[in-house]
Amino acid sequence: MLAKHHILTSSDILTNFNLQTDFSLLKVPRVIPEGNIETATEADLEGIIKLANRLNSFRAKNAPEVFLPSKEVEQVEITSLNNTFQDPNSRILIKKINGEIAAFATVKTYEQSGSYCFKKEKRCDLTGIYVDEKYQRQGIGTELIVAARNYGKSNECTFLGLSVYHFDGNNLDFFKKLGFKPEMTLMALKVSQKSEETTSNSESIDNPVIRIKREEDLKNEMEGIVKLRVYLSSVSAEYEPIHHKEANDREAVINSIKKGTHDPSTLYIIKINDEVAASAQMTVYHYDTSVTHLLKDKTTCFITDVAVDKKYQRQGLATKIIKAVFDDASHTEHGIVELSVLEKNKKARACYDRIGFKPLYTYLGMEI
Numbered sequence: 001m002l003a004k005h006h007i008l009t010s011s012d013i014l015t016n017f018n019l020q021t022d023f024s025l026l027k028v029p030r031v032i033p034e035g036n037i038e039t040a041t042e043a044d045l046e047g048i049i050k051l052a053n054r055l056n057s058f059r060a061k062n063a064p065e066v067f068l069p070s071k072e073v074e075q076v077e078i079t080s081l082n083n084t085f086q087d088p089n090s091r092i093l094i095k096k097i098n099g100e101i102a103a104f105a106t107v108k109t110y111e112q113s114g115s116y117c118f119k120k121e122k123r124c125d126l127t128g129i130y131v132d133e134k135y136q137r138q139g140i141g142t143e144l145i146v147a148a149r150n151y152g153k154s155n156e157c158t159f160l161g162l163s164v165y166h167f168d169g170n171n172l173d174f175f176k177k178l179g180f181k182p183e184m185t186l187m188a189l190k191v192s193q194k195s196e197e198t199t200s201n202s203e204s205i206d207n208p209v210i211r212i213k214r215e216e217d218l219k220n221e222m223e224g225i226v227k228l229r230v231y232l233s234s235v236s237a238e239y240e241p242i243h244h245k246e247a248n249d250r251e252a253v254i255n256s257i258k259k260g261t262h263d264p265s266t267l268y269i270i271k272i273n274d275e276v277a278a279s280a281q282m283t284v285y286h287y288d289t290s291v292t293h294l295l296k297d298k299t300t301c302f303i304t305d306v307a308v309d310k311k312y313q314r315q316g317l318a319t320k321i322i323k324a325v326f327d328d329a330s331h332t333e334h335g336i337v338e339l340s341v342l343e344k345n346k347k348a349r350a351c352y353d354r355i356g357f358k359p360l361y362t363y364l365g366m367e368i
């Protein structure tokens, strides 16, 4: 375990990472500008905030429809960086050149809680990384990522993850070249942008969407929903065996379904021939994470656990349930519907693309 103010030296960095391979992949000069990666102290905060704000204002201009206005971005970023600095599970890594902050990265370690379909593991997330324009393309970004990886490893994390906004252009390629693999994409669609025309070609089933908002209404449906969730977990475990597991704890599955009926969540099902043919859950929640803290929309109708029985797929059931969520969202003040989809789940991605969802950010990661 590194001491709180341990300074990462170049040799720390080189010991645990094949720097040479990564640099040849990146085609950047091998001689990185002088200066070690250090842990930021309070005296560095002002310079870090200045750098972050310059880059964030640029982003706010490039993606005004999703980003907070520049003035608000500044305030939010100051609070966020101060919180990161205080948080014992986080660290701000910096690179100084000629006494000025040339680049910084923020990292955070956390336990991924084991829900019915997620494995328990300790992860390290790179929650931000910024390199001053005049020092870009010189290998400093890579150097910071290596340091982040070492920080994660020394804190017993087995995975290094990060989220990349899609409107940030080339950044996805940068991380992919370094060996990060896309794991899941967060997709969003504003209720006002949802087109009424979005129907699946094969939408042929008239059975209505049933909303379940109280635990006591689950009685007759529980077995059918459990079956679909177990099926969903097996699909996810097949796509992402490292982090997902097939649901084997029935109690945990039942609890997750019950939670779906507790306000502000709703369970949606479609029944065919008296069996549950499709189900999904929607939860309204307010989020403020390192990925979303600079975005305008923070309250969202989040759809999870979409699953359609194999024999009823490609008949428009998932589309019908998702449309029902939009109908409900249009009667509330929550203007955005979101969901996440595993990178390898091409079927689900095709379904969400067709409805009109757009990728907002992708979560990438690597084993460390």
Ligand SMILES: CC(C)(COP(=O)(O)OP(=O)(O)OC[C@H]1O[C@@H](n2cnc3c(N)ncnc32)[C@H](O)[C@@H]1OP(=O)(O)O)[C@@H](O)C(=O)NCCC(=O)NCCS
Pocket (backbone or CB within 6 Å): 199, 200, 201, 202, 203, 231, 232, 235, 305, 306, 307, 308, 309, 312, 313, 314, 315, 316, 317, 318, 319, 320, 340, 341, 342, 345, 346, 347, 348, 349, 350, 351, 352, 354
């Ligand atoms: C993904 C899933 C929910 C889709 O449900 P569905 O009811 O079959 O989807 P729909 O009939 O509403 O499909 C709508 C559109 O999605 C796309 N799509 C759906 N399944 C597809 C497939 N197997 N291949 C290609 N495109 C597909 C098509 O564009 C389709 O429209 P079309 O039939 O007019 O061409 C279903 O396949 C499923 O339950 N999979 C296993 C669990 C899962 O992966 N859940 C998603 C978790 S994020």
